[in-house]
Amino acid sequence: MNIPQTSKKRVVIVGGGFAGIACAKGLKKSGFQVVLMDRHNYHTFQPLLYQVATGGLEPDSISFPLRKLIQNYKDFYFRMAELQSVDRRDQILHTDIGDLSYDYLVLALGSKTNFFGNAQIQKESMAMKTVPQSLNLRSLILESFEAALLTSDMDKRNALMNFVLVGGGPTGVELAGALAEMKKGILPKDYPDLDIRNMKINLIQGAPRLLDSMSEKSALAAESYLRKLGVDVWTSTIVSSYDGHTVKTKGELEFDSATVIWAAGVKAQQIEGFDTEQALQERTDRLKVNSSNQVEKEVNIFALGDYAALESDRYPHGHPMMAQPAIQQGKLCAENISRLDLGQKLKPFTYKDKGSMATIGRNKAVVDLPKFHFQGILAWFVWMFIHLISLVGFRNKMIVFTNWLYNYVVFDRETRLIIRPYKNKRVETF
8 A cells, every 4th residue: 555664553544434534633643653544535524415416515515535634644644445354363454455554443434324134125226325326316316307208108207206215314304305395496497397296205214203313392393394395204104115116115005106215224334354253233233342432352443433333321222323423432532542552541432412403494404402402493504504514624614605505595406417317227217
């Protein structure tokens, strides 16, 4: 990999997500040689991927170059590589561009969409965890309407305009709200020769209510907002199959749809070297760690964020797979690596819950703070402010703010472009 050999100890951080960059920033003046590794050369602000998918933002406004992040850090290096396996005995990483030794290893690999072992659904549905996936989804949504224009078969047209979203967490709720706003104010102008009133948005949730990780008050408010926007919400409903044409559930419900978006859960990325001796959490594949995020049976290997299952009385299945736990773990990990190198006792991780939130559309959001909950336009402004300041890079903050302001004033989303067509046989031959 052409990383210089020095007398400094080497810290390798695998993953440029929230946990990885928080750890890198914390090691800025640590005196280690730090290598940041990711299969992409950019950090993605995943909470806004749904806006890329629905034409509200371009991907470069929620992405930030990892090299720029560390360009002023002394003895920091970035390599675009995909980790394949870890040799824990010899402390060597095997990647697709070569091998690299480490003294301390930080695994912040993030997560991927969890299809719960259903290979057919995985093949036929759309995920939305990465920028390329969001661009594919944006193209597919628009291509569905283009295809609907070309058919006189009403059943086919309705299926092309029927969108099924599986998963009623923040991603599913926010995406459903964005599609509903497109139906209300944008698509009728773009497609005047289509009866957009026939467009259907079905949000399917396996749990008894939406946003089951938030308060019941927020969940009920979110469902009310979505129903008023014309979204059909189906709770306590489990999707059993999707063959590219028909969505079947474990009940009697069936939907003919060319576009099924799977947002029903995530699980940790996996690599060779930690699937036998280290315990993987059932269903989510998260690597179990101790209170200081050290991997079980290891001293110099840490796991963070979505990849780590730090179990406690309050979080028996590990902390929420969201940005805040990842950021806080990343900051503490940087400090603990320095403490470990000095022979000092490591600090345990204590999660400071700053709340959770979700937006349902224009002037509509729900916010849960540790001591109180609120909804409506105030929650919407809070949601925008928190997401805006959390973006990496001043340019991204300004671009997103400008886009949001413009979209709010003119009620439009001008990045609904099919730049990279998503060739989908369902749309072409449905």
